[in-house]
Amino acid sequence: MQIALLGAAASAGGPSDTGSWHAIASTTLTSDTASVTFTSSGSSSPWSDYQDLVLVMAARGTNNGVGIGVTTEINDDSANNYNWQNIITNGASVAAARTGPIGYFRPCHIPGADRSANFFGAAVVHFWDVNATDRYKTILSQDGNEAANATDDNTIVLRSSVWASTAAMTKFVMNPGGNFKSGSQFDLYGIRTSTG
Amino acid sequence: MADAYEHIATTTLGSDTASVTFSSLGSYEHLQIRASARSTLNTTPGYDGIDCRFNSDAGANYDQQGLHGFNSADAQDEHAGINDLRFWAVASDPSNSNLFGGFVLNILDYRNTNKNTSVRVYGCRGPDSSNGFVFFGGALWEDTSAVTSVLLAPQSGSNWKSGSSFDLYGLRSS
Numbered sequence: 001m002q003i004a005l006l007g008a009a010a011s012a013g014g015p016s017d018t019g020s021w022h023a024i025a026s027t028t029l030t031s032d033t034a035s036v037t038f039t040s041s042g043s044s045s046p047w048s049d050y051q052d053l054v055l056v057m058a059a060r061g062t063n064n065g066v067g068i069g070v071t072t073e074i075n076d077d078s079a080n081n082y083n084w085q086n087i088i089t090n091g092a093s094v095a096a097a098r099t100g101p102i103g104y105f106r107p108c109h110i111p112g113a114d115r116s117a118n119f120f121g122a123a124v125v126h127f128w129d130v131n132a133t134d135r136y137k138t139i140l141s142q143d144g145n146e147a148a149n150a151t152d153d154n155t156i157v158l159r160s161s162v163w164a165s166t167a168a169m170t171k172f173v174m175n176p177g178g179n180f181k182s183g184s185q186f187d188l189y190g191i192r193t194s195t196g
Numbered sequence: 197m198a199d200a201y202e203h204i205a206t207t208t209l210g211s212d213t214a215s216v217t218f219s220s221l222g223s224y225e226h227l228q229i230r231a232s233a234r235s236t237l238n239t240t241p242g243y244d245g246i247d248c249r250f251n252s253d254a255g256a257n258y259d260q261q262g263l264h265g266f267n268s269a270d271a272q273d274e275h276a277g278i279n280d281l282r283f284w285a286v287a288s289d290p291s292n293s294n295l296f297g298g299f300v301l302n303i304l305d306y307r308n309t310n311k312n313t314s315v316r317v318y319g320c321r322g323p324d325s326s327n328g329f330v331f332f333g334g335a336l337w338e339d340t341s342a343v344t345s346v347l348l349a350p351q352s353g354s355n356w357k358s359g360s361s362f363d364l365y366g367l368r369s370s
Contacts, residue, residue, distance in 0.1 A: 019199030020365060051363065052230060085320065085328025087265030096265030098328040128232045128298040134359060138232065138298040138322040140330070158265070160320030160330040166294055191230070193363055195202045 020195050022050070025188040032062050032179035038188050040170040047130050047169060050190030055125040057108060057186045063178030065112035066153055067121070067145045071104045072174045074137065074163045078103045086159035105139065105161040110176060110184075111147040120184065121145040130169040137163040200368050201228075208361040212236055215349035216362050224366030227303040229346065233360035234296045235288040237353030242291030243321040243329050245351030246299065248281040250313065250343045255279065262333030284331035285321035286360075288353055296360070297321040299331075306343040313337040 024043040027036055038055075040047035047053065061068040083100030108123035123143040129135060143157040163169075174186075202224070207216050221227060235244035256277040263272050264284055275282065286297030299319025306313055314336055321329040337343075346364075350356055 019201045020203040021201040051361075083323040083325060083328065085265060085267070085323040085330050087263065087270050087330055087332075094263075094270045096268055096270035096330075098267045098323050100323065101325050126298065126300065128230075129296070129361070132232075134294070135232070135296050136292070136294045136322065138296060138320065140298055140300075140318065140320050142318070158263075158318065158330050158332050160298075160322055160328060162295065162322035162324065164292075164294070164324070191365075193203055193206050195199060 020192045022190045022192065023187065024190045027186045029180055029182050029184045031182050034179050035173055035175040036180060036186050037171065037173045043188065045190060047190065049192065051129060051193045052191040053127040053130050054189045054191065055107065055186065056189070058120045058122045059108070059110045059176070059184035059186070060120045060181035061110050061112045061176040061178055062181055063112050063176070064114040066115060066147045067109035067155055068112050068176050069106040070108050070110060070174050070176050072107055072172055073104050074169055074172045075167060076171065077163070077165060081164040082161060083164070084159055084161040086157050088155055088157045090155045105163065107139065107141045107174070108143045109145045109155065109157065111145060115147040115153070116149055119146055119148065127169065133166050133168060135166060137165065137169060139163070202366050204364040204366050206361065206363050209356055209358050211358050212355035214355050215347055216356065217345055217347045218364045219345040221306065221344060222366050223307065225305065225369040226367040227306050228365045228367060229301040229362060230365065231299050231360070231362045232296045233286045233362065234357035235286050235350035235353035236355040236357055237288035237350060238290060239288065239352070240290050241327040242288050243285045243297070243327065244288040244353045245282055245284045246286065247349045247351050248301065249347045250337050251341060251345055252347065253339060257338045258335060259338065260333060260335040262331060264329065264331040266329050267327060281315060281335045281337070282351060283317045283333050284319060285329040286350070287321050292324060295322055295324060303343060303346065309340050309342055312340060313343055
C-alpha cells in the first residue's frame, strides 16, 4: 500500500496537490554530489505546515562498498544525540542491533561503485512530529539495498532512530562518504493533519 | 477531483487516557493511522505494546505475525485466535519523558464484506542509549464485517500518556 500511496501523492505534485500528503521538495542528481540537503525554507511549504515528513530515496555511492551508510545530521547537530535500533537480513541470517549515542543517524544504506552497475538502494523514511518541542524526534526507515545479482550482497533493514532534541526540525543533510552517484533521487513529502 | 490521501480525524490527548477510538471512518479504500504515543506502564526497560480491536470485537478472532528487534535480540512471533491485534512498540514511563514511539497502521479494504480485514503495521519505540525496539507485522481480523470502529489501547499500561497523538487518514483508490 505504501507504494500505491506514494505514487498517488507524487503524481499530485502540482496545483491539485490538496490532500493531506504533499510533495514539498525533490532532488535528482545530474552529477556525482557529496551531500544532499533538505531545508524547511527550501521546500515549497515550510515544515511547520506539517506534522510528519516522509523521505523517499533511491541512491548509489561512488565509494566502494556493499552497503554504504548514509550519514545524516539534523539541524547541523553533530553531537552525540542520536541512537538507532535496527533489524536486518541479508537473506542468509537475521540480526538486530542498537547503536549510540553517536553524532549522526543513517536512514539508509546504498550500493557502492564496485557493485553491479545501475543498482540503487531504496528507502522510505518517516519523521514523526517534526515541529513538536515536547519530545525527541522519532524516525523509522524502511531500507532496501539490492547491491548485486548474488546472495548475501543484498539487505533489507527496518531501522528506528531518535534524535534526542526537542527542537523543531528545519534541516537535514545526508552524506554517503565520497559522493552520491549521478541519478540518485530524493523526494520529500509533508503530511498534514488537515486536508487541503 | 477527490484527494487520494485525506486526513479524517486527530486525537491528541490532554490527559492520560485508557484508549482511543475512531468511529467515523468515512468511505475510503484503505485507512492509515499514524501515531506518536507513550504508555504509562512503569516497568523497565520502558516500552509497551499496542492492542487494537475492530468494532469492539473482543473475541478470539485475530491472527498475527511479527518480526522485531530489541537491542541485539531478533525475534519473530505468531499468534492465532487471539482477542486483539497486538503490535509494538511505544515508549513508557521509565524512559526519558521526551521519548515517544511511532507507528503506522494500515487497514486494507476495510469496508469490503467479502473478505476478512488485513492489517500491516510497522512501529518503533525510539532507541535511547540503553534500549530500542523496532517492529514489522501483518495481521488478520477473521470477520467479513466492514470495519466501523478502531480502538487502540496500550497493551500493559493503564493509559496512553498525555500528549500522545493519533491521526486517521483515508486512502482513495481513484
